Amino acid sequence: xxxxxxxxxxxxxxxxxxxxxxxxxxxxxxxxxxxxxxxxxxxxxxxxxxxxxxxxxxxxxxxxxxxxxxxxxxxxxxxxxxxxxxxxxxxxxxxxxxxxxxxxxxxxxxxxxxxxxxxxxxxxxxxxxxxxxxxxxxxxxxxxxxxxxxxxxxxxxxxxxxxxxxxxxxxxxxxxxxxxxxxxxxxxxxxxxxxxxxxxxxxxxxxxxxxxxxxxxxxxxxxxxxxxxxxxxxxxxxxxxxxxxxxxxxxxxxxxxxxxxxxxxxxxxxxxxxxxxxxxxxxxxxxxxxxxxxxxxxxxxxxxxxxxxxxxxxxxxxxxxxxxxxxxxxxxxxxxxxxxxxxxxxxxxxxxxxxxxxxxx
Numbered sequence: 001x002x003x004x005x006x007x008x009x010x011x012x013x014x015x016x017x018x019x020x021x022x023x024x025x026x027x028x029x030x031x032x033x034x035x036x037x038x039x040x041x042x043x044x045x046x047x048x049x050x051x052x053x054x055x056x057x058x059x060x061x062x063x064x065x066x067x068x069x070x071x072x073x074x075x076x077x078x079x080x081x082x083x084x085x086x087x088x089x090x091x092x093x094x095x096x097x098x099x100x101x102x103x104x105x106x107x108x109x110x111x112x113x114x115x116x117x118x119x120x121x122x123x124x125x126x127x128x129x130x131x132x133x134x135x136x137x138x139x140x141x142x143x144x145x146x147x148x149x150x151x152x153x154x155x156x157x158x159x160x161x162x163x164x165x166x167x168x169x170x171x172x173x174x175x176x177x178x179x180x181x182x183x184x185x186x187x188x189x190x191x192x193x194x195x196x197x198x199x200x201x202x203x204x205x206x207x208x209x210x211x212x213x214x215x216x217x218x219x220x221x222x223x224x225x226x227x228x229x230x231x232x233x234x235x236x237x238x239x240x241x242x243x244x245x246x247x248x249x250x251x252x253x254x255x256x257x258x259x260x261x262x263x264x265x266x267x268x269x270x271x272x273x274x275x276x277x278x279x280x281x282x283x284x285x286x287x288x289x290x291x292x293x294x295x296x297x298x299x300x301x302x303x304x305x306x307x308x309x310x311x312x313x314x315x316x317x318x319x320x321x322x323x324x325x326x327x328x329x330x331x332x333x334x335x336x337x338x339x340x341x342x343x344x345x346x347x348x349x350x351x352x353x354x355x356x357x358x359x360x361x
Contacts, residue, residue, distance in 0.1 A: 039124040040098050041201060042155075046123055047084065049092040050108030058111035059091045064104060069093055100125050100155065128202035129158035134195055137210040141295065142187055148180040148209055150195035158197040158205075165208075166191040187213045187242070216296030217241035222289055226307035233276040235302050237289030240270060245291035247272030252286070276304070 040046045052059060060070040067075040069083055080096040091110075095102055103125040109118045133151035140146055152158045162174040166188070174180060174193070182189060190213035198204035219239045227233035239245045247267045249256040256274065258265045262283075264275040272291075276283050284306050290299040 037122045037124060039126060042099060042125055042127045044098055046095045046098050046102070047092060048095070048106050048108075048121055048123070049085075049090055050110075050119060052089060052091050052110060054088055055112040056091075056110045057113075058116075059086070060109045061091070061093050062107045062109060068106075095123075098123075098125055100127060125155060126199075126201045127153070127155040129154035129197040129199050129205045131195065131197050131205050131207050134207045135209050137212070139212040139214060140185060142213050142215040143184055145181070145183045146185060146211065148182075148193055148195075148211075150178055150180075150197070150207070152178075152197035152205065154197065154199045154201065156199050156201075158199040161196045161198075163194045163196070164189065164191060165194055185211075185213055187215050189213060190242070212242065214242045214295055217245040217291035217293055217298050219289070219291055219298055219300045222300045222302050224303035224305065226305045227276070227279045228307055228309045229279055229281065231279055233279045233283070233304055235274040235287055235289075235304060236271060237273075237291070237300060237302065238271040239291035239298070241291065241293050241295075243293050244269040245293050248290040248292075249274050250288040250290065256287075279304070281306075 038046050038048065048061060050059070050061070058071065061068045063076075068078075068081050069075060072083065072086055074081070074083065082094050082096070084092040084094050091108065103123055105120050105122050107118050107120050109116060111117075129152050131150060131152045133149060135148045135150070138146055138148075148162070150160055150162065152160060159176060160178050161176050162180045164174050180193065190211055192208045192210050194206060194208050196204045196206050217239045218241065219237060221238040222236070225233060225235065235249075237247065239247070249265055249272070256263060256265060262277050262280075264273075264277070266273045266275065272289060274287065274289075284304055287302050287304060288299050289302060290297060292298075
């Protein structure tokens with residue numbers, strides 16, 4: 001009991017000198033000496049060391065006005081605080097699973113010859129960045145204004161960076177701020193916007209916001225074509241739009257629909273195709289492609305016109321004539337049929353030659 005009372009008195013004196021006396025800072029020549037400021041990441045363990053010698057009769061670690069350890073006796077109820085060493089040269093404790101509320105000053109208090117002295121160390125807790133608030137994906141009409149928000153926490157305070165990642169995979173720097181304001185937005189500014197929070201404690205935290213810019217259809221490609229009667233003909237109309245355009249085809253004032261005899265209408269997100277499987281005289285003429293969405297519509301005229309059936313080339317005709325007509329010039333080599341006639345002629349002369357020789361002898 002006497003020992004416990006003595007420790008209470010000592011702890012009270014230590015606290016009194018801690019807040020009313022002049023502390024001996026780390027690095028001073030005076031005794032005792034605590035380590036320099038300790039920096040740890042949230043969730044790690046922090047070790048607080050105090051160098052002592054054989055002149056010390058009493059030692060204690062305090063946090064603000066609370067006694068953590070006095071000698072080998074634990075005074076705090078926190079199970080994360082443990083005694084690591086109590087020797088003639090070192091008195092150290094460890095705080096496990098450190099959190100932000102553990103940050104602050106810690107004091108090593110010693111008593112030598114009935115004269116208490118103190119040394120302080122400051123515990124710094126670093127926290128990885130965390131994005132706690134970010135804008136949702138947004139859809140806006142071209143020409144409008146948007147405001148994107150990215151709020152992050154961490155110790156030290158994280159740096160916020162916004163970057164634009166366009167659909168063409170080009171990455172562009174935008175700003176270093178929690179808020180990103182875009183006025184008069186254009187279709188080229190659509191895509192993903194990346195918010196990055198970094199403070200060098202851990203890898204940057206990244207979140208993205210998708211920005212969709214709506215605009216009316218714009219027909220980018222449509223060409224008139226010529227097709228012979230009886231052949232296959234295709235008219236195509238390409239348009240860019242957000243939301244994707246809906247296509248309609250007209251001839252004069254009559255709308256063409258899927259299922260009409262001999263005609264197929266095929267529409268995708270960015271183009272529409274009108275196919276004639278067997279073009280007739282009645283199919284020739286002017287066609288109108290209409291592209292529309294909720295923001296507007298546009299149209300273009302395309303002509304399907306008649307052309308003559310392709311004829312064989314002059315070269316083909318010459319090659320055919322050469323193959324079928326033997327060359328009658330000197331030294332000509334005839335085809336197989338003419339060679340057969342020649343061999344038959346030679347066989348007919350042989351009997352006459354033999355008769356001539358018999359009469360001579």
